[in-house]
Amino acid sequence: MRGFRYGLRMLALAILIPSAAAETVTRGPYLQMGTSTAMTVRWRTDMPSASRVTFGTDIGTLAGSSVVEVPTTEHVVRISGLKPDSQYFYTIGNSTTALAGAGDPGYSFVTAPPVGTPSRTRIWVIGDFGTGGAGQAGVRNAYAALTATAYTDAILMLGDNAYDSGQDQEYQDHVFAMYPALLRRSVAWPTIGNHDTGQAVDPPPTIPYFRQFTLPARGESGGMASGTPKYYAFDRANIHVVCLDSMTSDRSAKGAMGTWLAADLASTTQTWIIAFWHHPAYSKGTHDSDTEMPLKEMRENMLPILEAAGVDLVLSGHSHDYERSYLLDGHYGLSRTLVEAMKVGPGDGRPQGTGAYIKTPGAHHGAVYSTVGCSGAIGGGRLDHPAMVISLGHVYGSMVLEIEGQTLVGTFLNDQGAMPDTFSIVKQAAVAAPGAGSAP
């Protein structure tokens, strides 16, 4: 009889224990708001549970841990006190059990170097990618083949991250299921596209974009506090990156976003300034920057602020093409108003062509503008914007940025692994006038 009761008890345990501890990771983990000393780890489970991340620099000894006890299916854990420029391994789980990552080097990330350090940084730039199609997969595979085991420091998502209307299942299928390995190792920095809001310019905070991304509204990753996740900044090495919202925020120069942008840029000491948002300032692809209001307003209102602060590179999507400009300054009107004097760097910017763009620090020394809206959706258009060195239609691809010290190299990588465009910007040191800036 005792044996029978014992058997029953074991059977009950066998049924109950797995169901009590069997939450499954259904999304992620993915990384947000990375800095030189902190990282936010997010994931989703099918059942509510506590959230725990264990972490350490030795894959066999994950001595650090951070726990959030409130049960949830949307897990958000901020880990801090990390060493800069260091590889950390991690697991995710509930308060007692690791659900994923144990002993797996694929669950690791590298913290940023200290702000201002001229370390080598690799950024993958994808726009209008979230279709879930073969083209998107091809772009992903080409990038994986190019980089092999090399680390990606950041991923810039230029909007239209999940077609057709940014719904949760679309994000699941077209983003999290498409890049699982990359997203658990590299920090993703998104901006809002028209398809992420279902075309709404005033979307509620309940849309998946806002619910699933943790973004530095309070200046958590460098830069000044914007007060909203819709536009923000972050620092990585000697690069300052600003993300603007061309879809749902006031696009006027004196609005909250324009005011924030000017103040944020006045406050950075970083060597490089990169900006990104969805609607391109210059495009003659599947969208026309001469006729569409969001594109015109971003060009007329935001570009003067950016160029006055010495922006180097501006990235957008929306047009399902690849377009890349000369080193430009002061072109805020329609395409027909472009004059040669606005091409600060009139060459092609190619190291193997007319040479890299040479740029001295300060205002109005030129920026490269590129539309990379072809990482999952493609199209055509006139593709004849006079600001562009190159305009390519009907080609899937992404941009790979390599920045080290005073040199930035941007490469357009298509889904076949070819690189039909590469440009480079080299920063030349400014020479301070004698006595200028000397403290009394």
Next chain:
Amino acid sequence: MPAAASPLHVAQLVTALKRWAAATVLACVAGSAWAHGDLHERILALSAEIAAHPDDARLYRARADLYREHGEPEPALVDLDRVAALEPGSPRLHLAYALVRADQGRWVEARAELDRQLLATPCDGQALTLRGNAEERLGAHGAAIADFTAAIAQAIADNDVDPELYCARARASAALGDEHLAEAIRGLDDGCERLGSPIALMLLAVDLETRSGAIDAALERLDRIVAASQAKDRWLARRGDLLAAAGRAGEARSAYAAALAAIAGLPEDRRGNPETQALAQRLDRSISALALGGGDHP
């Protein structure tokens, strides 16, 4: 522990979801016309669909949005008229009219449409905000404050607060006269507390505090901006300007000297750029002018 959802919150959530769902439905209705091609092509595609389905109000609504995005208000209004005829109860139709009227700068008509919209949906945050903007344009600052305040309350309930609303309300208060500056600043402080001191709110508060003569409050706020900033030179220069304008010459000199020291500590490329050099020269001149009992500040 999250607070239990009140019936009001649930209703607001439902409203928000309906708003998004309506936009999503429009997107789906328009199908490929939304997703691909430039605006002109998408308008042509929708026109073809309208030719095939001339009584489908959703198609006209979608095309009106595209016309608006394309900067063509007149055809947008024609399409909205067609929507009104085909589906008089179309959700947020008055708001759609108001958006076009606002694009045209016809604020009286915009406000009238928004009055109608808000009778039907009094908690519509976008309509409240747009009516606040319309009232501001028409000089009705008190009414604008009321609408912006209602929009902020709605945004708080929706957990969708934006710095823009706080700035708009503060500007409307300030436009009522100096006796309303304290109220304007209090509103900005509320926003700072809720949103983590966004720089747009902080800078507007500095301006209003300066205007109201609350120099020390403005200085304290500038100090917080200096502390949060990697490059402190321009904020310290502004601190000096503020003190110089207030006749506090000794403190102004110190602030200018601190700005020069901050410049000296900048990375070489930032220190050597023309704008920073121009600032350094201006600071030198300001210090000299203050020593002579004059001033040289913007």
